[in-house]
Amino acid sequence: MxxxxxxxxxxxxxxxxxxxxxxxxxxxxxxxxxxxxxxxxxxxxxxxxxxxxxxxxxxxxxxxxxxxxxxxxxxxxxxxxxxxxxxxxxxxxxxxxxxxxxxxxxxxxxxxxxxxxxxxxxxxxxxxxxxxxxxxxxxxxxxxxxxxxxxxxxxxxxxxxxxxxxxxxxxxxxxxxxxxxxxxxxxxxxxxxxxxxxxxxxxxxxxxxxxxxxxxxxxxxxxxxxxxxxxxxxxxxxxxxLPVTSLFLDKEVSEKRIPSGITALDQMMGGKGFYRGSSVLVSGTAGTGKTSIAAYFASEACSRGERCLYFAFEESPRQIIRNMTSINLDLQPYVDKGLLEFHAARPTMYGLEMHLVNIYKSIKKFKPSVVILDPITNLVTVGSVSEVKGMLIRLIDFLQEEQITVMFTALTLNTAVTEQTDEGVSSLVDAWLLVRDIEYNGERNRGMYIMKSRGMKHSNQVREFVITDNGLDLVDVYLGPDGVLTGSAREAEILKEQTSKVIKTNAVSRKDREISRKRKVLEAKIASLQTEFESVEEELNKVYIEEQLKDEIMAKTLSEITNIRRSKAEEQETQIRKKK
Amino acid sequence: MSEQYIVPGDNDDYIDKNKAMYSLRLFVTGASPNSIRAIANTKKMCEDHLNGRYELEIIDIYQQPEMAELEQLLAVPMLMRRLPLPERRLIGDMSDLNKVLTGLEIKA
CATH class of the missing domain: 3.40.50.300 (P-loop containing nucleotide triphosphate hydrolases)
Known part of the structure; x- marks a missing residue:
């Protein structure tokens, strides 16, 4: 207290x-x-x-x-x-x-x-x-x-x-x-x-x-x-x-934000990520990548040099480390450096309270800034829903007091309403990410929503959550005329779009060429007409000049003749007249 | 069984107790009414039934409080038969003479 x-x-x-x-x-x-x-x-x-x-x-x-x-x-x-x-x-x-x-x-x-x-x-x-x-x-x-x-x-x-x-x-x-x-x-x-x-x-x-x-x-x-x-x-x-809840609700809260390790996810939350000391629930059906999200979050914390405590109720630490290497995430160095610690225990190993105390004690000892519980669903096997809820309330209480950010993962069943987790903790947490299978076109893809995120602006968009060899990413889903498209349908749609684009540009360029060709033809025509015109003009000019020249020459000759005549004019004239 | 002749070896203890030396300890607490009564009753009992073959030690545990733990005292007054063995303990003001005698195995 x-x-x-x-x-x-x-x-x-x-x-x-x-x-x-x-x-x-x-x-x-x-x-x-x-x-x-x-x-x-x-x-x-x-x-x-x-x-x-x-x-x-x-x-x-x-x-x-x-x-x-x-x-x-x-x-x-x-x-x-x-x-x-x-x-x-x-x-x-x-x-x-x-x-x-x-x-x-x-x-x-x-x-x-x-x-x-x-x-x-x-x-x-x-x-x-x-x-x-x-x-x-x-x-x-x-x-x-x-x-x-x-x-x-x-x-x-x-x-x-x-x-x-x-x-x-x-x-x-x-x-x-x-x-x-x-x-x-x-x-x-x-x-x-x-x-x-x-x-x-x-x-x-x-x-x-x-x-x-x-x-x-x-x-x-x-x-x-x-x-x-x-x-x-x-x-x-x-x-x-273990007090179920502390007697008072007067915890310190932090304004600081910590990234989730997935850039696109942070962007959905105003680009900053979760509040420090808040609780985050990642829920989804089997195989939707909850553990991967958790592992990314853990690795992100470790890369900042903070300590992270990972409670695994399903997989052994080695298993998690091995599996994460397949999505390009190597946790081993953090484990070696002592920044990341795994605590693996089967839920049925002991009662809920023992689990809680173990968690308490490990946290007190390790002093992490991030805690991950993966998954909380399995705890139900050792206690009733209300008991698990009570336990988680206490845990969240305790973690908030210690300013530790916690991420729970929870498995939801396909048959169950996805808007509510089995543990009923969704109302307790500060942020809730839902990863959901979207079955369409003969394949299953993952869609991620932010169901809630207290105290911050967050995107209302569904993103497609993709797990690749290079890691996790969120992609904008394709909103086609038939609704939301994911996976290969999205790829196909994108491809189709690209093709039509190429075809379009192709068509456009062909027309351009046509025009330029026509222009060239036209220009050539113009040029030939010009030449024709020139030759005609020249011809005309030639005639004209000839005519002129002729005129000139004739005039010259005439004048010369006149001159000559003038000298011999009289006689000539006379001669002529005489002849006449 | 008290009146008949006892064959040695058959009921050794009984014979012994009738002749044996009794070592008694009475734990009291100051001059409380119970203590005073207990002392008087015990003394009278000893005189009447163990004439000459007893020793009685009266201990005021206010004076020797360490005795309380040592002797596992709880309720007082307590009369302890240290000898003959085995040890016997009686609590109370010893007003019930029959119980005292039975308890100390002085009289069957």
Missing amino acids: SKESKKVLANHVLLPKTPTGITGLDQITGGGIPKGRPTLICGDAGCGKTLISLEFIVRGAMEFNEPGVFMAFEEKAEELEMNVASLGFDLKKLQDEKKIRLDHVHIERSEIEETGEYDLDGLFIRLGYAIDSIGAKRVVLDTIENLFSGLANQTILRAELRRLFHWLKEKGVTAIITGERGDGKLTRQGLEEYVSDCVILLDHRIINQISTRRLRVVKYRGSIHGTNEYPFLIDQEGISV
Whole structure:
């Protein structure tokens, strides 16, 4: 929980609390169990009462410097030591360091004869001595109900228990009392009537052969607390309680965008990609390339130098790496560099909660900026739809808090309505990509839509999603007269278009040539006419010139003749006249 | 079985207990009413039934709280028969004499 929300709680609550140190429990209770008061933890056998209370003591001693006394009515100290050694708790060492004190109370009815009035002062003194000897702040009584099997006089016992809880309060120790669950009651002996401040109920249920432990804060006087049932887990590191949802919806949001690894897809979202810290769902029928999209997203993150955690529920890491090389995507270098980490597990390997905790823990450890879950559909095999949804809500919650971008892939069935995923998470996610088979013309092609993308402009167009040897790409689908065309139909249509274009240009150029040829013919004709004209003209000119020349010459000759005549004119004339 | 002659070897324990030395410890808590009654009752019982063959140690666990864990104390007052073995434990103010005697196997 963020510091802020803690502050909010602190403002409301005056009740001082003691942190248990148990992952998640402090979150649900808003800081821990009531300080200086007894808390009752009840549940069936084997649901983890002893462990949760022991962890309370150990964490108190190790993390909060609060020594604690563990009074066991069931198990011996050595048994306890052994039981929790697997969790990495060294009780012996803690006891030597006087940080904790284990006290096994041995009760055997057959060894005890009751001979009149008695009280439990022995227990009080013993507990008081243990508390004082190490200055304990925490006390666990596990399981005090065993007293009822050891001592016959219930009247005395009940009165003494009342006194004990009162005494614990006076001592100012924060106590946990465990009790077996009874029929229709929280505890078999009705301990809840003595412990009225805080009651936590543990439960162990098996649904579909998968067991889930759950925890519920039944009652917490004077404090806000989560009222739901929270699944919890016992693993190598102790108990982890997982709040289904955080109590507050006040996460930080980022304005930053990160590319999806497919340029054309980014362009559909305003050219920038997804918001950092958002959740993306890729859904589609089988074989539509969901894993490829996820792998591209992962590789993109790694190429930026960010860490990516890939949870594979279907394929093994090697398989994914091998398969991705076929579309020109080599993830191996990122794995080698430690930027990409695969976590592969069959969904049926363990329950949903275990999956979730595994995811939590790996994320906490690896600190990725991108997380991929591929696919979430298979989780349904281990839980009901609502459980899976609950789990994913928690996961998305957690990831958003950590500002981690998450991509889920989900398989939709052909028969099912494609507008809704089986997991019902589509409403939770920020962006939803739908890859869909478009069956047409005897082949199947992939079409991609952006169903939603919160807070950004996104394309409403269907794109054809193509997977080639060179990688993924989105192509504009061809909108022909018969509707959307994809795949070879699209190719054919494009080809047809190209052909007609070529033919058209061809036709055009032929006409051009024709024209130029005609022009040339015409020009040639013009030229010949011109020549003809010239020759005619020349002919005419020749005649004319000749005529002129003739005229000139004649004129010349005439004048010459005239001149000559003039000289001989008279005589000539006379001669002529004479002749005449 | 109490009145008849006991064949040795058949009921060894019984014979032993009738003659054996009783080592008793009574754990009390200060001067609480139960403690006072228990002390009085135990002393009387010892005088009446174990005359001369018993030792009684009265321990106030307020004074020796470490004894509480050591001796697995829970309900007090508690009378512990340390000898003869096996160890027996009786709780209460010892007002029910019959139960005390049965419990300590002094009288069948």
